[in-house]
Amino acid sequence: MFAAKAEAEREFIHERTPIVLATAAANGGRRNAHEPVTSIIRHLGVGRSTPHRSLVTYDEAIAAQGN
Numbered sequence: 001m002f003a004a005k006a007e008a009e010r011e012f013i014h015e016r017t018p019i020v021l022a023t024a025a026a027n028g029g030r031r032n033a034h035e036p037v038t039s040i041i042r043h044l045g046v047g048r049s050t051p052h053r054s055l056v057t058y059d060e061a062i063a064a065q066g067n
Contacts (some may be wrong), residue, residue: 013053013054016056017053018061021058037051
């Protein structure tokens with residue numbers, strides 16, 4: 001049961017990441033540098049590793065476009 005929930009959460013994050021990145025790019029692509037990352041992840045309700053995974057995914061997508 002926990003594995004199914006974890007799988008669903010991973011799918012949700014995977015689907016949400018491109019939407020979040022596109023929205024951020026449309027809004028200037030930068031967060032307020034004075035806002036701590038912990039407050040952002042608390043607001044989004046995600047774990048601390050989620051932003052890192054999202055950035056890695058974004059970097060890989062950018063690298064793939066360049067090839």
